[in-house]
Amino acid sequence: MRNKNQESRVKNQEKREVFTSWFLTLASCISSRSCLLILCSCIFLQARNSFSLISTYETKATVLTVDNFSNFYTSADNRLFKFSSDGAFLYPYEENKYGKIGMVDATNTMKVLVFYPDVLTVVTLDKFLSPLSTYNFFDLGYQNVSAIASSMDGRLWFYDNTDFKLKKIDETGQIFRESQPLNVIVDAVPNPNFITEKDNVVYVNDPNIGIMVFDGFGSYGKTIPLKGLRKFQVFQDQVIYFDSNRLNAFNLTTLDLKSLSLPDSTDVIMAAIQKDRLGILKKDRVDFYRY
Numbered sequence: 001m002r003n004k005n006q007e008s009r010v011k012n013q014e015k016r017e018v019f020t021s022w023f024l025t026l027a028s029c030i031s032s033r034s035c036l037l038i039l040c041s042c043i044f045l046q047a048r049n050s051f052s053l054i055s056t057y058e059t060k061a062t063v064l065t066v067d068n069f070s071n072f073y074t075s076a077d078n079r080l081f082k083f084s085s086d087g088a089f090l091y092p093y094e095e096n097k098y099g100k101i102g103m104v105d106a107t108n109t110m111k112v113l114v115f116y117p118d119v120l121t122v123v124t125l126d127k128f129l130s131p132l133s134t135y136n137f138f139d140l141g142y143q144n145v146s147a148i149a150s151s152m153d154g155r156l157w158f159y160d161n162t163d164f165k166l167k168k169i170d171e172t173g174q175i176f177r178e179s180q181p182l183n184v185i186v187d188a189v190p191n192p193n194f195i196t197e198k199d200n201v202v203y204v205n206d207p208n209i210g211i212m213v214f215d216g217f218g219s220y221g222k223t224i225p226l227k228g229l230r231k232f233q234v235f236q237d238q239v240i241y242f243d244s245n246r247l248n249a250f251n252l253t254t255l256d257l258k259s260l261s262l263p264d265s266t267d268v269i270m271a272a273i274q275k276d277r278l279g280i281l282k283k284d285r286v287d288f289y290r291y
Contacts, residue, residue, distance in 0.1 A: 051263035051278065054288045055087030064281035065231075066272040067106040072279045074286055075101045080114060082129055085277050087288030093129035107150045107197065115148045122148055122156065133171050140173035149195035149202070157202055159192045166195075166204055166218055177218040185220050186212065198234040205229055211239065226250060233272065242271045263289060 059081060061074035070085035077100050080093040098116035105113040111132065112125040120137035135156060137145050144161035151157055155170050164184075168177040182190045186209060194205040200216040203224075211224040211232075224239065226232075232241035237252040245265035249258045262271060262280060270281045278289040 051289045051291050053263070054290050056285050056287050057081075057083065057087060057089060058285045060284060061281060061286065062269065063101075063104060063231075064270045064272050064279055064286060065104055065106050066233075066274045066277070066279060067109045067112075068274070069109055070274045070277045071106070071109065072272065072277075072286070072288065073104055073106050073112070074281060075104050075114075077101070080104060080125075080129060083279075083286070083288070085274075085288075087279075087286075091129040093125060095123065095131075098123070103148060103194070105148065105150045105196070108152065108154070111150060111154060113148060113150050113156065117146070120145050135169075135171060140169070147192040147195045147204070149197055151197055152200070157195055157197060159190070159195065159204060161191065164190065166202065166214060168218065177216070179214060179218040179220060182212065182220070186223060194229070194231045196232070196234060201234075203232075203234060203239075205232065224250070224252065231270075233274075240273060242268075247271055247273060 059074055059076070061076040061081070063075045065073050067073070071090070072083040072087070074081045078094055078096055078098070080101060082090045084090055093114070098121050099118035100116070101114055102117035103115040109127055112129065114123045114125060116123070120142065122135040124132040124134070126132055142160055142162070145158050146161050147159050149157040151168055155168050155176060157166065157168050159166055164181045166179040166182070167175055169175055188209055190204070190206045190209055190212070192204050192206050196203050202214040202216070202218070204212040204214065206212065207228050209223060210227050211229070213221045213224060215221060226239060226241070229241050232239050234240070239250045239252065241248055241250070245262060245268055247260040247262065249260070251257070262268060264280060264287065267283045268280055269283060272279045276291055278291060280287045280289070
């Protein structure tokens with residue numbers, strides 16, 4: 001009995017040493033930029049191994065997005081649904097007076113943005129999809145807004161198609177940041193269809209130009225030569241986007257492109273990935289996978 005107990009203690013000690021070594025390696029890895037890229041790449045490497053269908057929810061939607069906590073959102077017409085990371089239906093949101101939903105930004109889980117382009121109105125929702133506040137661009141003096149995005153400071157980014165500037169405002173309309181006119185900078189007339197902020201960097205997408213990149217002050221940096229995109233996600237230095245029934249990862253540092261085949265590519269409208277979860281939107285349902 002004593003020998004068995006001693007062997008057990010030795011094995012437990014070995015496990016602790018292995019775990020400690022793994023943890024210290026990971027901590028050291030996280031401290032460097034290159035290892036962050038490796039961790040990001042692991043999303044695709046891990047997903048290639050296996051997919052397990054968790055649940056399916058029947059719905060007809062046109063947009064699928066995911067927040068930082070792996071909660072998924074679908075939208076169609078004037079209706080928005082929120083799902084847990086396991087695909088359980090959580091909350092609905094529906095508003096008829098603003099028309100159809102054009103864009104949903106769930107970057108800030110506590111302040112989800114819903115953009116209604118027909119009336120140039122943004123409604124902010126809490127984590128239960130209950131309304132918090134409203135931005136009416138007409139009332140704020142803007143006549144042509146094509147894309148909006150949430151900022152981590154609680155304010156709102158949008159592109160003003162009248163003077164061709166990216167701007168950040170609060171709910172009163174006060175401008176906190178704005179870019180130079182983009183038609184001069186990129187030598188074209190942008191018409192963005194998607195904006196997102198990640199780690200104090202703003203990505204403005206125009207399908208005909210590419211992804212224009214700005215710092216947190218609204219200063220233009222560069223244009224990523226990815227064209228024809230509808231929406232995308234940003235993980236560290238990688239742009240993740242859905243195209244041709246695959247998820248693609250474009251590395252902004254190495255310019256490498258990696259692709260991930262979906263477990264089911266029939267009638268796919270859109271896909272979104274986050275940590276160990278994958279959502280696939282189809283014409284009549286949304287499927288939730290673990291990997």
